[in-house]
Amino acid sequence: MKAVERAKLVRSLRQESRRLRLLVLVIGFFLVTLTFVVLSKPDALLFNLNGRLSVDEAPRSLLIRQATDADATADPAQRSAAAQDPKPLDDFEDAEANAKATTKDSEERAHTVRDPQQSGKKEPESRLLGSGGGEGEKKGHRKVTLPTVSNYTIRDAEDGDNAKQQDSRPETENKLEMVAGKSDGSQQQDWDDAEWGSKPLCDFSNFRANVCEMRGNIRIHPNASSVMYMEPASSKRNELWKLKPYPRKGDELCLSKVTELTVKSSKVAPECTKYHNVPVVVFALTGYTGNLFHDFTDALVPLFTTASEFNGEVQFLITDMAIWWTRKYHVVFKKLSNYPLIDFNKDTDVHCVKHAIVGLHAYMEFTIDPSKAPHNYTMVDFNRFMRRTYELPREAVSALGEIPKAKPRLLIISRQRTRMFLNLPEIIAMAEGLGFEVVVEEANVSSDLSQFSKVVNSVDVMMGVHGAGLTNCVFLPHNATLIQIVPWGGIEGVCRIDFGDPAEQMGLRYKQYSIAVHESSLTDQYPLDHEIFKNPLAFHKGFEFIKETFMDKQNVRLDCNRFRPVLLQTLDLLNQ
Numbered sequence: 391m392k393a394v395e396r397a398k399l400v401r402s403l404r405q406e407s408r409r410l411r412l413l414v415l416v417i418g419f420f421l422v423t424l425t426f427v428v429l430s431k432p433d434a435l436l437f438n439l440n441g442r443l444s445v446d447e448a449p450r451s452l453l454i455r456q457a458t459d460a461d462a463t464a465d466p467a468q469r470s471a472a473a474q475d476p477k478p479l480d481d482f483e484d485a486e487a488n489a490k491a492t493t494k495d496s497e498e499r500a501h502t503v504r505d506p507q508q509s510g511k512k513e514p515e516s517r518l519l520g521s522g523g524g525e526g527e528k529k530g531h532r533k534v535t536l537p538t539v540s541n542y543t544i545r546d547a548e549d550g551d552n553a554k555q556q557d558s559r560p561e562t563e564n565k566l567e568m569v570a571g572k573s574d575g576s577q578q579q580d581w582d583d584a585e586w587g588s589k590p591l592c593d594f595s596n597f598r599a600n601v602c603e604m605r606g607n608i609r610i611h612p613n614a615s616s617v618m619y620m621e622p623a624s625s626k627r628n629e630l631w632k633l634k635p636y637p638r639k640g641d642e643l644c645l646s647k648v649t650e651l652t653v654k655s656s657k658v659a660p661e662c663t664k665y666h667n668v669p670v671v672v673f674a675l676t677g678y679t680g681n682l683f684h685d686f687t688d689a690l691v692p693l694f695t696t697a698s699e700f701n702g703e704v705q706f707l708i709t710d711m712a713i714w715w716t717r718k719y720h721v722v723f724k725k726l727s728n729y730p731l732i733d734f735n736k737d738t739d740v741h742c743v744k745h746a747i748v749g750l751h752a753y754m755e756f757t758i759d760p761s762k763a764p765h766n767y768t769m770v771d772f773n774r775f776m777r778r779t780y781e782l783p784r785e786a787v788s789a790l791g792e793i794p795k796a797k798p799r800l801l802i803i804s805r806q807r808t809r810m811f812l813n814l815p816e817i818i819a820m821a822e823g824l825g826f827e828v829v830v831e832e833a834n835v836s837s838d839l840s841q842f843s844k845v846v847n848s849v850d851v852m853m854g855v856h857g858a859g860l861t862n863c864v865f866l867p868h869n870a871t872l873i874q875i876v877p878w879g880g881i882e883g884v885c886r887i888d889f890g891d892p893a894e895q896m897g898l899r900y901k902q903y904s905i906a907v908h909e910s911s912l913t914d915q916y917p918l919d920h921e922i923f924k925n926p927l928a929f930h931k932g933f934e935f936i937k938e939t940f941m942d943k944q945n946v947r948l949d950c951n952r953f954r955p956v957l958l959q960t961l962d963l964l965n966q
């Protein structure tokens with residue numbers, strides 16, 4: 391009896407221990423896997439667990455306001471305020487911008503200063519997409535976490551003389567580095583640029599932006615609005631450049647608000663009061679900023695192009711500061727620079743730098759020219775940067791059916807006051823009939839970018855009438871589709887340059903839909919046999935006139951039968 395019981399006991403114990411061992415094995419395996427996943431691909435985990443959540447978590451108020459007409463929901467007070475606003479454009483992004491804006495219509499003024507020689511030139515898409523891989527990886531950065539500003543005053547004459555003599559550089563550097571409390575010599579490169587000696591300080595050849603770049607012993611002196619490149623006594627260099635560091639070359643109206651800087655070679659210079667161990671980028675912020683399109687094409691894209699290679703180890707010196715603007719985009723600034731912004735116009739220090747860039751690299755409207763940009767950056771890189779900056783979960787659209795039961799999502803960018811959709815409910819119903827989940831949003835002054843970017847990133851297709859709101863396409867996932875609706879007036883070319891070419895360079899699919907006469911509210915103002923319908927190009931009498939005639943006084947009543955095929959095509963694209 392006893393033996394039997396003992397045998398039973400032993401057996402059950404053994405079973406227990408086997409179960410336990412199995413359990414331990416399973417848990418162990420799970421932990422190892424988890425650790426591996428977390429270590430190797432933290433993003434993947436995040437995406438898998440939360441990727442779609444963000445969509446569902448989007449505030450209720452943002453989702454499908456199907457039945458409501460934009461007008462019906464608008465706050466009456468705001469509407470009357472809007473009505474009194476003498477400025478026709480509702481694209482301004484910030485009240486302060488409005489207040490200070492003599493640039494009453496900055497949105498499309500861009501078009502007046504476009505270089506015709508550049509239009510039509512396009513990078514092959516495959517190349518663009520191909521070069522998009524791994525923004526972070528291809529840059530081999532060294533992180534410098536040393537004090538960058540010292541209160542030491544460099545003795546001018548000596549350092550100035552040494553700076554240009556390659557052989558004596560290490561000595562100079564030692565001196566400087568002792569001061570800055572650093573000795574690893576990782577900045578040696580900055581000093582050892584032997585090529586630099588003969589290169590002109592500035593490059594004025596670009597049609598859109600003048601940029602100066604120099605390495606050596608540089609003094610930036612805000613009092614005198616000047617940047618001085620120190621020369622040894624024996625040097626023959628004698629350069630003097632004047633530039634406004636805002637990338638709208640030739641646009642006098644815009645540049646009239648921008649401080650002119652002098653960049654010169656010099657043998658005498660003021661004493662340094664601040665020393666920077668990282669490169670300094672000097673640029674202006676007024677101009678046309680305050681309009682979403684210009685925020686990007688004039689400032690954010692050029693800033694990314696110019697400064698992202700430094701991986702945060704860069705100091706920004708901003709002339710013509712717009713504090714509200716730096717607040718609006720503070721997440722972008724935080725991503726680009728680890729150092730507090732310096733307001734150049736208020737600053738009285740003499741900054742000593744080894745590497746300075748004055749002005750921002752900019753090319754065609756809202757694009758990056760990879761053949762000229764540092765590190766061959768592309769708009770694909772820019773979009774990836776923006777998605778990361780705003781912590782957006784979707785890198786690319788997923789094919790239909792990949793996520794069961796998920797409907798393709800369509801964002802309609804609505805507008806108020808100008809270029810509105812007059813039949814929004816009908817458009818929404820049609821899109822829903824095709825199987826879309828529809829989101830209607832308006833990007834305006836009060837839009838919170840971090841929230842709005844999440845909505846944009848959650849959709850597969852974004853559509854809207856030509857206007858600054860389409861700039862939000864930077865937040866779309868890769869391979870999403872942008873549909874631009876072109877108002878009547880023969881303005882297809884401008885529309886393509888502003889958003890079509892950029893969208894394609896961003897790795898988005900792009901559709902352009904030109905409305906027909908019967909879809910334009912201009913038919914309420916002019917008889918059907920009017921010249922404006924027969925020959926709209928006759929009304930292209932300067933930018934102001936075009937804007938008044940076709941942009942400010944036109945709304946769109948989309949012909950759903952005519953437009954439906956475009957949406958169907960986007961569904962086809964999602965199936966690829």
Ligand SMILES: *[C@@H]1O[C@H](CO)[C@@H](O)[C@H](O)[C@H]1NC(C)=O
Nearest residue numbers: 539540541542543569570571
């Ligand atoms: C300057 O630096 C020295 C040591 O680096 C420090 O003791 C001193 O307080 C600093 N002076 C100022 C004004 O920051």
Ligand SMILES: *[C@@H]1O[C@H](CO)[C@@H](O)[C@H](O)[C@H]1NC(C)=O
Nearest residue numbers: 611613660661737738739740
């Ligand atoms: C710059 O101007 C400020 C005030 O106007 C003055 O205190 C400062 O000494 C000046 N700096 C130089 C280097 O001239």
Ligand SMILES: *[C@@H]1O[C@H](CO)[C@@H](O)[C@H](O)[C@H]1NC(C)=O
Nearest residue numbers: 760761762763764765766767
């Ligand atoms: C960028 O592209 C051009 C050709 O488009 C090439 O000549 C150049 O070497 C590239 N620059 C870098 C840094 O890869």
Ligand SMILES: *[C@@H]1O[C@H](CO)[C@@H](O)[C@H](O)[C@H]1NC(C)=O
Nearest residue numbers: 464465468806831832834836
């Ligand atoms: C801005 O858009 C929101 C919806 O996103 C809307 O509720 C608000 O009335 C709009 N504000 C203005 C000033 O047009």
Ligand SMILES: *[C@@H]1O[C@H](CO)[C@@H](O)[C@H](O)[C@H]1NC(C)=O
Nearest residue numbers: 785786787788868869897966
């Ligand atoms: C985008 O779509 C193309 C096919 O149209 C595909 O080859 C490519 O891998 C997609 N890109 C991403 C990032 O999903």
